[in-house]
Amino acid sequence: MFLRIDHVGIACHDLEAKIAFFESTFGMTVVSREVNEEQGVREAMLHVADGPNGSSYIQLLEPLSPDSPVGKFLAKRGEGVHHVAFGVPDVAEAMGELGGKGIRLLDERPRHGSMGSSIAFLHPKDVGGMLTELVQAPPPRT
Amino acid sequence: MFLRIDHVGIACHDLEAKIAFFESTFGMTVVSREVNEEQGVREAMLHVADGPNGSSYIQLLEPLSPDSPVGKFLAKRGEGVHHVAFGVPDVAEAMGELGGKGIRLLDERPRHGSMGSSIAFLHPKDVGGMLTELVQAPPPRT
Numbered sequence: 001m002f003l004r005i006d007h008v009g010i011a012c013h014d015l016e017a018k019i020a021f022f023e024s025t026f027g028m029t030v031v032s033r034e035v036n037e038e039q040g041v042r043e044a045m046l047h048v049a050d051g052p053n054g055s056s057y058i059q060l061l062e063p064l065s066p067d068s069p070v071g072k073f074l075a076k077r078g079e080g081v082h083h084v085a086f087g088v089p090d091v092a093e094a095m096g097e098l099g100g101k102g103i104r105l106l107d108e109r110p111r112h113g114s115m116g117s118s119i120a121f122l123h124p125k126d127v128g129g130m131l132t133e134l135v136q137a138p139p140p141r142t
Numbered sequence: 143m144f145l146r147i148d149h150v151g152i153a154c155h156d157l158e159a160k161i162a163f164f165e166s167t168f169g170m171t172v173v174s175r176e177v178n179e180e181q182g183v184r185e186a187m188l189h190v191a192d193g194p195n196g197s198s199y200i201q202l203l204e205p206l207s208p209d210s211p212v213g214k215f216l217a218k219r220g221e222g223v224h225h226v227a228f229g230v231p232d233v234a235e236a237m238g239e240l241g242g243k244g245i246r247l248l249d250e251r252p253r254h255g256s257m258g259s260s261i262a263f264l265h266p267k268d269v270g271g272m273l274t275e276l277v278q279a280p281p282p283r284t
Contacts, residue, residue, distance in 0.1 A: 001168050004191040005147045005198045008226050010270050018270055025243055025269075026143050048228070049146040051193030056147045060270075080271030081223045084150050086190070101167055127167075128152050128160055128202075129222030 001094060003053035003087040006135040007045065007114075011070050011082040015042050015062035022046055022058065031057070032115045040068025045114055054087045054137050059114065083121070085133035091118045094134050098122065110136070143236060145195035145229040148277040149187065149256075153212050153224040157184050157204035164188050164200065173199070174257045182210025187256055196229045196279050201256065225263070227275035233260045236276050240264065252278070 012018040022028045028046040035042050041061045048056045061082055063071035073082055088094040091110045099105055104123035113119030116138035124131040154160040164170045170188040177184050183203045190198045203224055205213035215224055230236040233252045241247055246265035255261030258280035266273040 002170070002190050004193075005150065008147065008150065008272075010272055012270055021270070025240065025245065028144070048144050049193055049195055051146075051191055053191055056198070078271055080266070081226060084223060098167065103167065124222070128154055128163070129220055130150075130152055 001086075001088060001097070003089065004051055005056055006054065006085040006087040006133075007057040007059045008081060009059040009061055009083040009085065009133070010080065011061050011063070011073050011077075012079050013062065013074065015044060015060055018060050018062075019044050019046070022060070028058065034114060035064070036112070036114075037064070038111065039070075040064045041070050043114060057114075059085075083131035083133050085119070085135045088134045088136055091120050091134050091136035095120050098134075103127070143228075143230060143239070145231065146193055147198055148196065148227040148229040148275075149199040149201045150223060151201040151203055151225040151227065151275070152222065153203050153205075153215050153219075154221050155204065155216065157186060157202055160202050160204075161186050161188070164202070170200065176256060177206070178254070178256075179206070180253065181212075182206045183212050185256060199256075201227075225273035225275050227261070227277045230276045230278055233262050233276045233278035237262050240276075245269070 030044050031047045032045040044060045045057045061070050095105055103126045106121035110118040110120050118136040120134045122132040172186050173189045174187040186202045187199045203212050207213055237247055245268045248263040252260040252262050260278040262276045264274040
């Protein structure tokens with residue numbers, strides 16, 4: 001089902017400061033900056049590796065408000081790993097298969113993720129305490 | 143510096159139960175089971191993807207005792223993501239470079255990791271709250 005570890009999402013208080021840290025410390029490169037109002041985050045994708053089934057990233061997430069999901073996470077847990085995302089060929093198909101196995105989905109249908117992807121979240125209590133995201137990459141540009 | 147997301151390490155109470163869950167839910171395959179006395183864990187590596195610079199895995203970790211680092215993590219945080227590991231070409235070289243940049247190392251020298259790798263951990267407070275592992279893959283068998 002999983003094609004790759006698509007990204008590890010890290011919650012932080014100050015996106016630009018954290019980007020500068022990851023760039024200068026690990027030599028990583030930002031490939032995308034976005035604001036996702038629906039999810040209440042300002043985010044950046046930093047490239048780690050390319051593979052035959054897509055690329056892997058670190059995703060940095062700064063909440064747009066304290067009462068957003070990432071804002072509440074930061075207040076409760078502090079900065080750190082927020083979720084782990086796996087690439088799938090078809091997110092709707094994966095949701096159907098996993099829902100049929102009794103995994104609770106946090107989304108009824110796929111929604112917009114980073115860089116044009118379609119995503120859905122699985123309930124962390126059903127996946128070993130790990131908030132898990134499914135990511136379907138956008139179709140290649142023609 | 144980073145070649146790949148090598149693995150995401152997940153702390154759990156019951157290794158065999160969690161392996162069975164990941165296999166049946168996501169169709170993942172266990173490629174290695176080990177006991178690492180030094181780190182106080184029983185662990186398994188589940189394959190996610192192969193890439194030009196190495197493979198990616200989910201690592202499941204069960205503590206050998208409650209007073210081990212993973213045992214204490216479970217008592218405090220419950221099951222979930224324990225650390226994130228990145229592949230590097232040379233772990234000693236990466237330690238030197240990161241130490242020179244002021245990142246605190248939890249290991250003075252590389253130690254034994256999963257499947258013959260050499261590893262070292264970085265202080266989570268210096269890497270955005272994420273316990274970070276450096277992994278140098280073993281030399282290929284001849």
